[in-house]
Amino acid sequence: MDALVTTDWLANELGASDLRVVDATYVDAASGRDAAAEYEKAHIPGAVFMNLGELRDTDTDLPMMLPRPEKFASRMQSLGLGDGSRIVLYDDSPWKTSARAWWMLHTFGAHDVAILDGGLAKWKAEGRDIASGKEQLRHRHFTVWADDKGVRTLEQMKALLASGPGEEGEQVLDARSAARFTGEEADPRPATHAGHMPGAKNLPYTGIFNADGTYKTGDALRQAFESAGIDLDRPIVTTCGSGITASTLAFGLHLLGKDAALYDGSWSEWGADRTTAKVMGAA
Incomplete structure (x- = not known):
């Protein structure tokens, strides 16, 4: 199947x-x-x-x-x-x-x-x-x-961002809207900072769908990720607000033969944690 x-x-x-x-x-x-x-x-x-x-x-x-x-x-x-x-x-x-x-x-x-x-x-x-x-x-x-090899925790994400992605490290891809990613729009959760993780790229999950609600496939799907600045030959970890739409991007990557990891706590955890770095503006 x-x-x-x-x-x-x-x-x-x-x-x-x-x-x-x-x-x-x-x-x-x-x-x-x-x-x-x-x-x-x-x-x-x-x-x-x-x-x-x-x-x-x-x-x-x-x-x-x-x-x-x-x-x-x-x-x-x-x-x-x-x-x-x-x-x-x-x-x-x-x-x-x-x-x-x-x-x-x-x-x-x-x-x-x-x-x-x-x-x-x-x-x-x-x-x-x-x-x-x-x-x-x-x-x-x-x-x-x-099998938790595809699940990322807060501590793992902190370590990833502290070391920097380098040429082989995981790229962080955020599925939230552009306004939420840049911080132009406030986060709806109480005591949660606006913005995104340092170094993250942004591909709103809606960008991998056609107008009729079906998934993009093939070159069109590949182009959606590449246009967001993602190198499909390198590891990727997806994130979003709560872990839901990050799963959508993970599925899109799966359709391209790429198994991405997912930060389960996503911005609801990162954005509310006072020890994490947050940045505003475009990627």
Whole structure:
């Protein structure tokens, strides 16, 4: 299964015994939306709802940190996602949150995972079947294997910036909007500094999508990263406000055959820490 699948492909595969479809829509309270209620009203037939707002480390004040492996495994099993499953994720979020679910699944050992290109909006626009209510799948065993080599911590990011990227060091790529990156727009979180990490580059996550909400691919996708000043032959660590849209850039890099690391605490941690360096203005 490819990492990015089309609506035609999914329509032909629906009903396969090993296929699991997951609605990974996440929106915050400020949006006025209720993702779980929206799922119950309309979802792709057979899809279960992954509540990303709860699938996090609740022992920290940071908004979207990875949960403990055993918590993740338990939630996946309750959704009917387990060993041997082919998992297709989609969302109906402005932040393309299926990429966050994809990144977590990869981090915890699931590798036959794809994202539906264009998400629920494209599926609906094409007049395809829609279901309502809740789907109930039989529990399946999920063997969790936490691979943290693609996760960066605050201390690791401090060390990276202190040493300087050099010719082989990791490049830091920020997925936030240009206004948030430069500091022109204040951070919405209390006591969080505006601006960005020293030396970071900026590629707003929206820059890797086409006008219809599908992912750019091939040369167009490569050009988006290169135009942001990224050398695709060097290591990259993505960041954003809370770790969500950083996952979107990580998925885009995966489509180019590049496995990037991700700073999970992102600006919600870095920007609020009084010991970290912050800069304003363009990259």
